[in-house]
Amino acid sequence: MGKLSSILKLKPFLKKYWIIFTAGIIGMILSSAISTPVPYIIGYLMDKVLLGKKGFNELYFYIGIIALLYVFRYAISFASKYIFVKINNLVVNEMRCSVMEKVMDLPMSYLAKTEKGYVQSRINECSSVGSIFSPSIISVFLSIVDAGLAVVTMFVINYKLAIVAILLAPVFFFSAKLSAENFMKNTMAMMEASAFLNGESYEIINGIETIKVLNGKKSKLMKFKEKLSKLIKVSIKQSKSMVLFMENTELISNFGSLLILLIAGILILKGQFTIGLYTSFSLYIGKVFSSAQGIATIGTTMKPACLSIERIYELLDMKDENFGKDKILNERIKSIELKNVSFKYDENKTVLSSLNFEIKKGEKVLIKGENGSGKSTLIKLLLGLYSVSSGSIFYNDFDIKEINTESLRKRVGIVSQNIFLFKGTVLENILYGQNEKNRSDAEKVIQELNLEEYVNKMPKGLDTEISQNTCGVSGGQAQIIAFIRAMLGDKDVIILDEPISNIDAETRKIVLSILRTREFKGILIVVSHLIDEMNFIDKTVNIDE
Template identity: 25%
Template sequence: MHGPGSHMASGEKARDFSGTIRRLVRYLGIYRVGFIAALCLAMASVVFSVVGPKVLGEATNILFYGIQTQSASGEGGIDFAKMGSILTSLLMIYLASSAASGAQNWIMSGITQKVVYRMRGEIAHKISCVPLSYFDGQSISKGDVLSRMTNDVDTLSQSLNQGVTQLITSVTQIVGVAVMMLTISVPLAGLTFVTLPVSAIILGILIKYSQRYFVAQQAELGIVNGRVEEDFSGQGVIQAFNQTDRAITSFDKDNDQLYTSAWKSQFLSGLMQPLMSLVGNMGYVGVVVIGTALAAGGSIQPGDIQSFIQYVRNFTQPIAQLATVSNVLQQMAACAERVFEFLDAPEEDVDILTEAKEPASETLGNVRGAVSFKDVSFGYRTNETVIHDFSVDVAPGQTVAIVGPTGAGKTTLMKLLLRFYDIRSGKLLVDGHDIRKVSRSGLRKNFAMVLQDSWLFEGSIRENIRFGQPSASDAEVESAARYAYCEHFINTLPGGYDFMISEGAANISQGQRQLLTIARAVLANRPILILDEATSNVDTRTEWHIQHAMDRLMAHRTSFVIAHRLSTIRDADLILVLHDGDIVEKGTHDELLAKGGFYANLYQSQFDTVDLQFSPTTEYGRD
């Protein structure tokens, strides 16, 4: 679902526009040489183009006075040699401007693509580092992370390439044109400059009101992406429960909010160009009227008027472009802020022992498999407790089954053991080491697991099995597959072990997915196993094969088995019966049946079809 951190209400401004820009500048510091070169080339291109109208004005004067002299006296004429020299110089100036602009564009394109490559790499790395709690509906949705990795980074790249360069060239052009206009006519330049404060007022008003909608647009885009990702992955369930209309209604609601913020941001940004053009045209008219009067009085030459008219256009054009650039920079800041917000999320690999954030101080190495929970308490939120003073000692090589109704805390215990979350109080020891004193990577290299949800990536069957041990040979992969009773169905697939699993493993059955994840755990060959509903999605015959393979796999290994089918854990060395985060019973299968308590009732409910009623708080909750 969508966590609150993924949603910025429409109308909310960027929290720190200037701070985000400063951080982005620091982030781009490693490309400073390229940036400086690109900006210098951009300014050179502008300087060349600014000189052009002045040179063209000289050519116009030669043409005008040549024709005038010839008309008045019938002698003389146009000096074509000088005209040719001036036009050749003008051509060289414009060619130099184009060359500088092209070189600048080549450099900036390379830089922006490097930035995109780097940012996406950092986001991908960050995804593997943030704790699971970050995605538990408290901070951000996975779809929003996808939006930041694609949409926001792409927009940032485009804004960086277009906006920064345009900002420099526009400012350079304004300054250069202003100087050239002053050299031609101070009165005309003064008239033109009057348009600046008018333009600034218009820009200020539009920027003030448009920034909030640009931020909201990017946030709403992330929410819509999250909704699409959620509905797409759950399409089967949505259709099975006939909830298509409800899903469409939810999407329409999010899409309407995106439409509103996008429409407002685009409308306000679209107003900038025509308003700036209106101001520029008013100045243009004034220059024509006053310039004509000055030329008639002999204050300026005809070529100067022609040059000045070009400069007026070149003066108002970058001002109008600055209006567009302001939108681009706002959008760039909004996207950068969202990317940096995710990159600043707390990372799981910062090993925390106490609130003082002491680093990992012990090396775990390869363990024998002794596990001890000592008065462990834990809650997903500060105002709730899921596990209450939980204590149990597990000897190396023991098989421990954990049973109980939904919400009892079975899966939560395994998440604590793997340090997906840190315990609130008590101690959790592996081979006598407090797991908060060892690194997560050092801890997890001793665990193999098979989860309820069989996760396979797009690739060959061989690659998916090898995920448990990347250095394994083909023979070891195939041996693990045989051990998990996968080989028969693998050989029936086109290509066998090279059969390509599609996205979401949609081209194989759920039972086959489960078998492949078990083969992956077999290949990993870790001293501690976690089997969370390992046989919950296979038929009875397949379950029998898996159970025998698991019995061999669990021999001499510490194994934690979470199962609702109690028939699969009758041979466990120890069965823990959980209820609301507490151990209500423990012992072997026969011992617990003899007690005739909670476990016995749970067991009989599965094999004697006795209806066992649980309270709503027992039936539903978070494992």
Template identity: 30%
Template sequence: MASVHEEIFLEEKEKSEGDFKTFFRLWAYIKKYKMLLALTFITLAIATVIELALPYLIRYGIDNVINVQYFFDLDYEGNFVQDDTGNYSLKKIDNNYFMVDRQTQEMIQVNESEYAHYFDDAIKRIRVFSITFIFVLVAQLFMNYGQVYYANVVGQKVIYNIRKDLFKHILKIEYKYFEKNPPGKVTTRVVNDTQNLSDFFSDVVTSLLKDIAIITGVVILMMLLDLQLSLYTIIMFPVIIIAVIIFRKFDRRAYDKVRTRVSALNSYLAENLSGSSVTKLFNQEERKKNEFNYMSNNLYKANVEQMYVFAIFRPLMNLLNYLTLSLVLWFGSQLLTDGQTTFGTIYAFTAYIDMFFRPLFDIAEKYDIMQNAFASAGKIFKIFDQKQEELGKGLYTTIEKGKVEFENVKFSYDGNNEILKGVSFKIEPNERVAIVGETGSGKTTIIKLISGLYKYQEGRILIDDKELYDYDLNMLRKKIAVVPQDVFLFSGTILENMRLFNKSISEEEVRKVSKFVYAEEIISKLPKAYNTIITERGSTLSSGERQLIALTRAVLFDSKIIILDEATANIDVETEFLIQKALNKISQRATIISIAHRLSTVKNSNRIIVVHKGLVVEEGTHSELLNKKGIYYDLYRLQFENI
């Protein structure tokens, strides 16, 4: 099983962009919202300052409001005088007031009215402190709300613009990208990866900035509170920093692997759900089950690897947290006993340590989200880095006649193996021409070059005697209709698919063209005729019905060149007869090029071009080519001898 879709996992080995480069590319979208960013950072700064101030404020309340003592000494007349350095402290015991001698612990009862105002003053100070503290908490609530709200607004606007630009870019990427990358992979980029970026903005951006500010602020405030106690605490910081750096390295690697394998599984599912009928018809359920289990197991292993990293980091941070707290309590109790610090200071330190480690605990989760987002952003920007197709010089914007000419055209998909080795032919306006040849001769490649999906390396392709790349290819394609063997139809009604959801084209006009190409004979038999709902890709319609819808669409948009790529290969005789009748009529107003393996379908062509090993080897009518007894004759004889 090791070979199943192994090429998809090669993406894991690609070197991703650095986080800084990815961030600067995101910054191009973020900086558009300067006012919202300013509001985000202002509310963030205020909320952070308040949060950092809370332990300091509580420390002040403990030491200067709640735990305040009034000290007295005796004057020359033997009266008690307030003096912070005196020998007596005022205490209230069982509703009686006492002066307690510091040296002998002797209690001397005093007059209540004389000293009660000291305790009334303490109650007032506690009340003022409590109201102030509540006010600060309410202010913090509003600031936190503001930072979250503004950050989310910026994030949603950024994601909307990225998703819009990404899809716009995808529409213009060179066609070869889609032949190498499955739809499921592209869908993952547009939907899942942009959602990961949304989570990054809503859950990480402001939180991460706030966490960094808090960690920095905590260190500074601890230094200001008590330098000696801070030095004991800082002993653990190098260990914490090393742990975070190691976690970052392994977590990024694990998340890159997870995102790649999610993409691979999505691609596999999209492909196999589309081909479910083939799986059933050829009894491939067991093999597909094994393939899915293999890919699902790869995703499971990647997730487990990421969980291992996370499972080690968080308990390690817990251990470091308690070790740091133990150091503070150990050395702080000694300093408190020696009178070198206060109880409020020790409380503030324990609060700041909790505040210091809280972001580190969150970092495990937030860093996961951030790495997930950066991995997703890297993959999104890889699509942005895909080269867009060159849309020509734009000197000409439409096809007037429908003449097509190849002059010694050479083309290779990979730059090494030439598919076309010097193809030359000419198709006149309104001529009905068939291109035939064995598989791999270059027939379909010719069609892709006419439509400008690939760029040829040598020679010239002329449309109405003008170089193909002198046209605006977007406008050119409006006059070139390709009817493939498997016609793609969108979810909607038959009417909407015929006019490609262009409501400026009336239903009456659609019906008129449908009659012209004999499509109405079949469509009228459907339950709701033109208003029949079809599912994605038109799976509820037969191949012939889809072909007739595509032909109607080509005529409706006044295509001057209509290309049929094996269009009649899988349809019934009745529908094929209708299509041949329609082509005879369409050829009076458009050039028709048919690619065919079934040579019986090209007999009515004005001319047949035979392609063999990348070269045009024969041209002529059906009877002329049979009389030559060359390659066409051999192909025709092989087909009909096998009937």
């Protein structure tokens, strides 16, 4: 896990930015090339000007040249790093959007079994990928170019010392790399522990009302502290390995520099080397050692990012719910038929067994069953949210296993038992998922359903704000909002899941009146365990039987 080759998976996200990406790389090379002569000029300045002629004009001249090179390097380095910061934001946000889109396309069979917090942590890991384009990583690659140019110049200065430096660089590199391995291991463990802690946090926040009602604070907090303790434990190990890693690399660097000083000192005493050249050489070898350390330590930043890429691609590479479903349902739905349909969530829990029935256009059908009989599961099967364990569901003689779910759901309206409303206005929730509709369309349907008075009772009518889920409207009002939304789309099939359960008397009266008097051109399916006042029903299917 965390292989550097995973970076290649970013290619699709970088493709559209390849021009500015190339410009950034060219800028890195130019900034390194511009700064390469500086240490040599400093050495020359010491030998020929400060220790030789001791002339002020020459001093000012060479200082001016160095200053000019610094300014040029600053401008080019800033521009190239800015480019990579821009690429960072563009790539990360495009990846985040792709992951979110993929999550929405994943099968419910996966999403139902996976902690939502864990999925959320995968989305959050897109930010970690951006560290690949961070200034610190760019500086490491910049140092590699610096080191290459420095080695060439070192050979020009003194090939003997250059050979010693080259022999020292691999020792420095491998020592630093070995020190970093333990750090990487603990970093991966910390990321995993953090993901599970996020999952627990999400569950607590999502179920806070239930926790309060059932006085479950103590037990839930105990589980949270247990996962938090694991995170703290691995975090301390990670910090310890990081300190050890930094101290080891510094110690090796110091002894390497000391060895170069020893050899250079002997050469200076023999008259074969100068103090100015040693100064230049020291600055160049600093670039080489810095580059070796950067390459050895790049894994501390790159590998976690690569691990994040691999985790993200675990989602991106998954088959979505429409995999292999190429049939687009273009024609109106005239019939729904179930043949020997069975379903089980797992091997030990059979929910539906050998269901057989047919519904035709123009029929109002009641699907009856006691609580827990699988009525809600049947709705999920009809919507293609789950696949049947055995048997087949046919829409117009087409097996649902072949039908693109998006084209199916465009033709099926649903009012769920547990209605979820999004943050926004009542109107925005009514129009949700129906971009071709507008306010006048919603008002027309409300008028047709004789719901104008009911809607106007809300604080601001259609402009009433819903802050979170159904916060801002009552349960009955949420039911009516969902009902209007289902009726707005002129769907071929309308499914009502327990439409008269758990609502107030006024809302029940309104819903039943609409169902009794309104002409449905398509198929109406009412799923309920209550049968009172259902005299408008043409056919009843009892799934208990």
